[in-house]
Amino acid sequence: MKRSLPRKASFLEVKMVFSGIPFLYFFMPIFFLLYYLCPKSGKNSLIVLFSFLFYGWQEGRFLLLMMGIIVIGYSFGIFLEKSQNIFLRKVLITAAVTLYLFILGYFKYSNFFWENLKNIFSLEGKIAAVVLPVGISFYIFQMMSYNIDVYRKNCRAQKNIITVAAYISMFPQLIAGPIVRYKDIEQQLISRKHSINQTYVGMRRFIMGISKKILLANQLGECCSMFSQRGESSVLFYWIYAVAFMLQIYYDFSAYSDMAIGLAKMMGFELMENFNYPYTSKSITEFWRRWHISLGTWFRDYLYIPLGGNRVSFIKWIRNIFVVWFCTGFWHGASWNFIFWGLYFALFLIMEKVLFSKNGKKERKKDMLSHVYVLFFVMISFILFDAQNLKAAADNIVGLVGIGCDLIVGKESLFYLRQYGMVFIFSLLGISSFGKNIVKKGIFLLTGKKQVIELEMAGMIGLLLISSAYLVDGSFNPFLYFRF
Amino acid sequence: MKERKKQGLAVILIFILLFSIPLLFLFTKKEEYSTSERRVLKELPKLSFTTIKKGEFGRDMEEYFLDHFPFREGFRTLKAAVSTGIFGTKTENGLYEKEGxxxxxxxxxxxxxxxxxxxxxxxxxxxxxxxxxxxxxxxxxxxxxxxxxxxxxxxxxxxxxxxxxxxxxxxxxxxxxxxxxxxxxxxxxxxxxxxxxxxxxxxxxxxxxxxxxxxxxxxxxxxxxxxxxxxxxxxxxxxxxxxxxxxxxxxxxxxxxxxxxxxxxxxxxxxxxxxxxxxxxxxxxxxxxxxxxxxxxxxxxxxxxxxxxxxxxxxxxxxxxxxxxxxxxxxxxxxxxxxxxxxxxxxxxxxxxxxxxxxxxxxxxxxx
Structure with a gap:
């Protein structure tokens, strides 16, 4: 009988997330009622108040930390703009970035560093485990980008601390992104329009997000949990797990982005898209243009390009790629498997650039093999991502080719394939625009119209009720990206 | 009806749904025991600085909301119907039904x-x-x-x-x-x-x-x-x-x-x-x-x-x-x-x- 360690997601506590009953039926309606009634001048204050409540609900002890970061970021912004001395500006931005990285390093990486130092130098003793505040990686990166943009004079420093607080703490994107740049929503923070259409589209996006999370991601997560408790070691089960986790992480994270973008739209903000059908990519390079776009562009603009990007010698370019992908991996979690996960992609990106590009500009030919190549190696990457340690990752990867397996197909794996078969089918339909187009064509054939609001409305209410029913019935509602 | 009006109606209907649940929650009697599940339902958690600081209050409130959710049994039935009917799951809450x-x-x-x-x-x-x-x-x-x-x-x-x-x-x-x-x-x-x-x-x-x-x-x-x-x-x-x-x-x-x-x-x-x-x-x-x-x-x-x-x-x-x-x-x-x-x-x-x-x-x- 095979027993793995519990999956990481199972350690997550229940929190007030968008896909939870307290948010959906208490926080959200009350907030929007007050928000739409509130005069324009008070809207940002209301956002800050409710965002603090939202954050405090789950991380009461870290609310002060977030407030402190807001004050620090606001102050650095003001000082950076006031200062005309180039040297002083450099000192200020270095101090700001160092401080942010120190805070992030302390809360996110101190346990990791201490464990590794202990192993390397055979040290003894313990340090008190540092608890990771929810969303710290997101809001620290946002604040860093704000200060850097003020330093680069890409935007003006915000004089009103409430506006800065609204930017950092805005609850839709506070704990799981997208990583919004201040300069992208600077104007919206000061003045934004609200319309019925915007509220409707935002609400539709939010409901699609919550449905993806609850009806697909959570069920795929259950399937992965069954794998970690398996009594059978078969090749089929390793494949079920690998595909299920690959789909789960996509639906989990993209659903959260959908909910964030939808809620922000209801508030009058246009946030950047974070996912664009990444599993339809034909290269790993393309995959990273479509997956967690806000993080990829953040590292591109604030690390890769300052390092010289690709306008440097080949060796330096290789260095730049490795630095960026080391940081990308490490950003995802304080563990070696995340670092290797990042470096794994660095290797593919270099390989694609060197082997498949003509003059470094064109990507690989478009064909079915390209899709298979991307899906397979991305799937392997997520096994590494999900594993408790490198050995567990290696076991789960070699299990795909039968190493360490007792069977090719077993009763248990077949059962779970049947149990989650429809979830897999629905999930696979949704990873490209294919599923969406089928629905659109179906509606057009039935009604002769491209959009039927009545049908959409019925669908939205239906999905909301079904999602609520799933929430009421069970508490299996982890969110993978909380670790970051 | 113009598209804009229809969209407005949809927004209003969904907000009515979102508001009706908390209103029903506030004004309905809270049961202490669930007969169908044979367990004691969660009580209203205590609000204190310590419970908020530790994040316990939020967690307990979530459980309280879930336990006393209006039409809870109806929602559970809906979930089971979707789960078995649409997703074709073979078990529901660890149970399956065969030969009655x-x-x-x-x-x-x-x-x-x-x-x-x-x-x-x-x-x-x-x-x-x-x-x-x-x-x-x-x-x-x-x-x-x-x-x-x-x-x-x-x-x-x-x-x-x-x-x-x-x-x-x-x-x-x-x-x-x-x-x-x-x-x-x-x-x-x-x-x-x-x-x-x-x-x-x-x-x-x-x-x-x-x-x-x-x-x-x-x-x-x-x-x-x-x-x-x-x-x-x-x-x-x-x-x-x-x-x-x-x-x-x-x-x-x-x-x-x-x-x-x-x-x-x-x-x-x-x-x-x-x-x-x-x-x-x-x-x-x-x-x-x-x-x-x-x-x-x-x-x-x-x-x-x-x-x-x-x-x-x-x-x-x-x-x-x-x-x-x-x-x-x-x-x-x-x-x-x-x-x-x-x-x-x-x-x-x-x-x-x-x-x-x-x-x-x-x-x-x-x-x-």
């Missing part, structure tokens, strides 16, 4: 649990039974999954392996295989338990092996209200009620039943019809879960005594044993520490029966 029976898909064998059970029984044997020369018997009651899993490609524990393990590890007892006489029809459709009116064959088999005469004439009494077992609530989808019967005669009715609770003794009866309308209708038999119960039969055909280490399945079977035993002691070590049993029971070479369902053995941490 709701069955818990117990899987896999929890090796550490069954080893724990064996150690517990071994300690009891070594501490109280070995020196007294008691004749020990061991019987496992298979769950409904035993009868249906293979037929419908559902998962189940490896019953052969499970039975073999206990047979090999518990060598000091004579094993009686109840699978020889039990069929699926001997169980309630909506409950874990077996039907008492079909257990005479089980009592006969056990009695035959243990040298006890269990043959008797019983009156079959019907409970007029429908019986909904523990799975009916967990299943969430509508199920039909069942008919519950119990077997009785003048010997059973004359038995004296005493429940020992610490230093207090409480007089009981074999059957309590009024318990049928309580939290668990199966409590009709011997008043449900009890740590120590003594059944004394002054009209017994012998002076023999029996001690039964048991779970709730025994409550309905043991009344069929009273004929030949002057005294039967029932010990449920889920509710009393097994190492202090001699404080309450005098072990003096009585017949000993360990009678456990496969469920309890596979989740044996409940044994104390």
């Amino acid at each position: 029976y709701l069955v818990k898909m117990e899987y896999p064998i929890h090796q550490e649990m069954i080893e724990y059970a064996v150690n517990k029984f071994e300690n009891i044997y070594e501490s109280f039974l070995k020196e007294k020369g008691s004749q020990c018997y061991f019987a496992i009651i298979p769950d409904k999954n035993y009868f249906l899993a293979d037929k419908y490609n559902m998962l189940s524990i490896d019953y052969e392996e499970f039975y073999r393990f206990f047979q090999e590890e518990i060598s000091w007892a004579e094993h009686i295989d109840l699978r020889e006489v039990l069929t699926l029809e001997d169980y309630y459709k909506t409950d874990t338990h077996w039907r008492q009116e079909r257990l005479e064959k089980v009592a006969f088999l056990l009695g035959e092996k243990m040298g006890a005469d269990t043959k008797a004439v019983y009156k079959k009494k019907k409970i007029e209200m429908p019986f909904y077992g523990v799975y009916a609530g967990q299943w969430s989808l509508p199920v039909e009620g069942e008919t519950m019967y119990y077997l009785t005669n003048s010997v059973i009715e004359d038995c004296k039943v005493t429940s020992i609770e610490g230093k207090k003794n409480r007089e009981q009866k074999i059957y309590h019809e009024e318990k049928f309308t309580g939290k668990d209708p199966y409590d009709l038999f011997l008043s449900g879960p009890q740590a120590i119960q003594i059944i004394e039969n002054s009209r017994a055909t012998s002076k023999k005594e029996l001690i039964v280490f048991r779970d709730s399945f025994a409550s309905s079977l043991i009344p069929l044993f009273v004929k030949d035993y002057a005294k039967i002691t029932l010990l449920d070590i889920r509710y009393v520490q097994s190492n202090i049993l001699d404080h309450y029971v005098e072990f003096k070479g009585q017949d000993i029966l360990f009678l456990y369902s496969s469920f309890i053995l596979n989740q044996a941490k409940a044994l104390r």
Whole structure:
């Protein structure tokens, strides 16, 4: 009988997330009622108040930390703009970035560093485990980008601390992104329009997000949990797990982005898209243009390009790629498997650039093999991502080719394939625009119209009720990206 | 209607839905107990600086909201309908329905649990039974999954392996295989338990092996209200009620039943019809879960005594044993520490029966 360690997601506590009953039926309606009634001048204050409540609900002890970061970021912004001395500006931005990285390093990486130092130098003793505040990686990166943009004079420093607080703490994107740049929503923070259409589209996006999370991601997560408790070691089960986790992480994270973008739209903000059908990519390079776009562009603009990007010698370019992908991996979690996960992609990106590009500009030919190549190696990457340690990752990867397996197909794996078969089918339909187009064509054939609001409305209410029913019935509602 | 107006209507309707739930939540009476799930529902958590700081308040409030959500049962039914109807899941809350029976898909064998059970029984044997020369018997009651899993490609524990393990590890007892006489029809459709009116064959088999005469004439009494077992609530989808019967005669009715609770003794009866309308209708038999119960039969055909280490399945079977035993002691070590049993029971070479369902053995941490 095979027993793995519990999956990481199972350690997550229940929190007030968008896909939870307290948010959906208490926080959200009350907030929007007050928000739409509130005069324009008070809207940002209301956002800050409710965002603090939202954050405090789950991380009461870290609310002060977030407030402190807001004050620090606001102050650095003001000082950076006031200062005309180039040297002083450099000192200020270095101090700001160092401080942010120190805070992030302390809360996110101190346990990791201490464990590794202990192993390397055979040290003894313990340090008190540092608890990771929810969303710290997101809001620290946002604040860093704000200060850097003020330093680069890409935007003006915000004089009103409430506006800065609204930017950092805005609850839709506070704990799981997208990583919004201040300069992208600077104007919206000061003045934004609200319309019925915007509220409707935002609400539709939010409901699609919550449905993806609850009806697909959570069920795929259950399937992965069954794998970690398996009594059978078969090749089929390793494949079920690998595909299920690959789909789960996509639906989990993209659903959260959908909910964030939808809620922000209801508030009058246009946030950047974070996912664009990444599993339809034909290269790993393309995959990273479509997956967690806000993080990829953040590292591109604030690390890769300052390092010289690709306008440097080949060796330096290789260095730049490795630095960026080391940081990308490490950003995802304080563990070696995340670092290797990042470096794994660095290797593919270099390989694609060197082997498949003509003059470094064109990507690989478009064909079915390209899709298979991307899906397979991305799937392997997520096994590494999900594993408790490198050995567990290696076991789960070699299990795909039968190493360490007792069977090719077993009763248990077949059962779970049947149990989650429809979830897999629905999930696979949704990873490209294919599923969406089928629905659109179906509606057009039935009604002769491209959009039927009545049908959409019925669908939205239906999905909301079904999602609520799933929430009421069970508490299996982890969110993978909380670790970051 | 213009598109904009329709969109506005959609927004209003969804907000009405979002507001109606909290309003209903605020103004409806909060139940303390869920009959369908047979559990106490969460109370309103205490608001304090400490609970907020630790994040406990948020977590407890979420549980409170979930437990008292308006139309909770309706939502659970909707979820089950979507889960089985649209997603085609084979189990719902760990249960599946085949041939009209709701069955818990117990899987896999929890090796550490069954080893724990064996150690517990071994300690009891070594501490109280070995020196007294008691004749020990061991019987496992298979769950409904035993009868249906293979037929419908559902998962189940490896019953052969499970039975073999206990047979090999518990060598000091004579094993009686109840699978020889039990069929699926001997169980309630909506409950874990077996039907008492079909257990005479089980009592006969056990009695035959243990040298006890269990043959008797019983009156079959019907409970007029429908019986909904523990799975009916967990299943969430509508199920039909069942008919519950119990077997009785003048010997059973004359038995004296005493429940020992610490230093207090409480007089009981074999059957309590009024318990049928309580939290668990199966409590009709011997008043449900009890740590120590003594059944004394002054009209017994012998002076023999029996001690039964048991779970709730025994409550309905043991009344069929009273004929030949002057005294039967029932010990449920889920509710009393097994190492202090001699404080309450005098072990003096009585017949000993360990009678456990496969469920309890596979989740044996409940044994104390």
